[in-house]
Amino acid sequence: MSVNLNIHNVSKTFIVNGKPISVLDDVDLDVRDGELLVIVGHSGCGKSTLLKIVAGLEQPTTGRCELNGRTITEPGTDRCMIFQEHRLFPWMSIGQNIQFGLKGRSRGERDRITDRLLGMVKLRDFRNAYPSQLSGGMSQRAAIARALATDPEILLLDEPFGALDALTKIELQDELLKIRRQQHSTMLMVTHDIEEAVYLADRIVVMSNRPGRIEEIIDVDLGEHRDRGGTAFAGYKKRVYDHFVQTREPALVS
Ligand SMILES: Nc1ncnc2c1ncn2[C@@H]1O[C@H](COP(=O)(O)OP(=O)(O)O)[C@@H](O)[C@H]1O
């Protein structure tokens, strides 16, 4: 089935200490079937809030989101969110964590899906291990496997590799691309890492400072195997970076 996420003119205002704070301003965006769309923007510009609205964890103040024509009003198994920290259940083994979303299935089916996902994220030998026994990168791979278990229509990734060291991050980025090829997943990802955005994205959405508006949508035309050291890659990085420099807050010390 083809996946289509429409974010229609979404604005969000929080009331903090009795005062309205506008966090998102008229965000209008479509995520296409099979696309990996990456949102970048300064800290506090409303990226996580936008993802939470799509996840159904927050409601927009105005506007609405639709997944395949259905208005999103609450969380559902058609969307799965992955956070910077893995949020695995510490009292369950990795295998049990993955099986958590598969309760209605037969035992054989649960085992088959779990096996396949463990293989995909290279954790087959860790089925019976507990989250505390895994490194940061392994835990995040397990979290991705758990998210994929319910076969969501779209994966929502909120800085999923933000807490990992540089080399693990590169490894996980490649694994995410591999998973995407295997599963034909549609993904909406938030990052503040410009290189990560250029390495992964089909399109990059650059957001303004709070209240977050869409400044520019950049098509990343670099094909499947991207050369981080290449000239074209550097060109895209500069294009995104220039936005950040223009919109950053004035320095406290100059
Ligand atoms: N539930 C909430 N209540 C009040 N303010 C919030 C809430 N969630 C987020 N905010 C505020 O909204 C702004 C955007 O937050 P967030 O979406 O987390 O930004 P980002 O992910 O881009 O760093 C921040 O100023 C934050 O303090």
Ligand SMILES: [Mg+2]
């Ligand atoms: Mg955030």
